[in-house]
Amino acid sequence: xxxxxxxxxxxxxKRGQNVTFRCDPISEHNRLYWYRQTLGQGPxxxxxxxxxxxxxKSRLLSDRFSAERxxxxxxxxxxxxTEQGDSAMYLCASSQxxxxxxxxxxxxxxxxGTRLTVL
Amino acid sequence: xxQVEQSPQSLIILEGKNCTLxxxxxxxxxxxxxxxKQDTGRGPVSLTIMTxxxxxxxxxxxxxxxxxxxxxxxxxxxxxxxxxxASYICVVSRSNDxxxxxxxxxxxTVRA
Numbered sequence: 001x002x003x004x005x006x007x008x009x010x011x012x013x014k015r016g017q018n019v020t021f022r023c024d025p026i027s028e029h030n031r032l033y034w035y036r037q038t039l040g041q042g043p044x045x046x047x048x049x050x051x052x053x054x055x056x057k058s059r060l061l062s063d064r065f066s067a068e069r070x071x072x073x074x075x076x077x078x079x080x081x082t083e084q085g086d087s088a089m090y091l092c093a094s095s096q097x098x099x100x101x102x103x104x105x106x107x108x109x110x111x112x113g114t115r116l117t118v119l
Numbered sequence: 120x121x122q123v124e125q126s127p128q129s130l131i132i133l134e135g136k137n138c139t140l141x142x143x144x145x146x147x148x149x150x151x152x153x154x155x156k157q158d159t160g161r162g163p164v165s166l167t168i169m170t171x172x173x174x175x176x177x178x179x180x181x182x183x184x185x186x187x188x189x190x191x192x193x194x195x196x197x198x199x200x201x202x203x204x205a206s207y208i209c210v211v212s213r214s215n216d217x218x219x220x221x222x223x224x225x226x227x228t229v230r231a
Contacts (some may be wrong), residue, residue: 004162031217042123042208042221043163091162097217102224108219109152110162 004111006092012117013082020078021114025094032075033108035091036060043091049075050097082118089113090109122146125209125222132199140225142192143207150213150214154183154194157206157224166194166207199229 005024013019025032030051035043046065048056051072061067064082069075079086093108123144126177132138144152151170155163167183168175176183180197196203206224213220 040223042210042223044221045218048217093162107165107168108156110164115159115160118215 003081004092004094004109005088006111006114008114009112010115010117012119014119015018015082017082017085018078018080019082019116020076021090021092021116023075023077023092023094023111025074025092026096026109028074029094029096029109031095031097031108032069033093033095034075034077035093037089037091037113046077046090079116082116084118087116087118089115120189121220121223123209123220123222125207125212125225128223128224129226129228132227134199134201134229134231136199138196138199138227139210140194140196140207140227141168142194142221142222144190144209144220146211146213147221148214149187149190150212152183152185152192153210153219154181154192155210157208159205163208176187181185196227199227201229201231203227204229 007022032049034046037043045058046061047067049069064080067077091113092111095106095108097106125186126141153168154166157163169176169185182195185192206226208224209222211215
């Protein structure tokens with residue numbers, strides 16, 4: 001399977017625990033995005049990498065959240081001291097784009113998501 | 120206020136029937152508009168993409184239209200199948216920003 005993969009698919013944790021999710025993008029894609037999606041809503045942007053550089057973080061990404069893409073390939077999203085409000089689907093997407101300019105028509109390919117439940 | 124509004128929120132149709140989903144947006148400056156299909160528990164999958172100069176795009180039984188003047192788009196599903204049951208999300212991109220603006224989606228349920 002050459003699509004975007006995410007691990008784990010489901011995570012149940014207790015409030016206050018730390019969790020880490022992994023995303024493996026399509027291998028030739030230089031852009032990687034993290035989104036959060038709650039039930040009945042569209043995805044909300046969290047952060048964006050071009051290669052290994054994290055170019056933007058949403059205000060939704062509090063200081064408990066950190067994302068890395070150390071070698072410009074896979075990425076991790078860590079949530080520290082989880083809260084019940086963190087319960088959501090966390091989606092990763094990747095695309096191949098040129099330059100840093102916006103408005104590109106490159107299609108973002110989404111992974112299956114990691115569903116987080118914080119008890 | 121969300122810059123991409125979709126209607127209806129949900130709909131139920133019988134297998135073999137047609138349906139049309141609506142998307143209104145205020146995103147500016149406009150670059151392109153995509154329709155994604157999201158099956159339950161899965162990530163969204165791109166169906167169509169339209170730029171400013173395109174007013175219709177088809178992908179099998181899915182046909183999307185775009186009126187950039189009125190900032191409206193529609194997605195028409197022809198001869199619906201049970202596998203069309205999913206959430207359909209309208210996504211708009213700005214010409215100066217890589218971030219996408221997502222609608223909340225329309226949940227379509229196709230019944231036999």
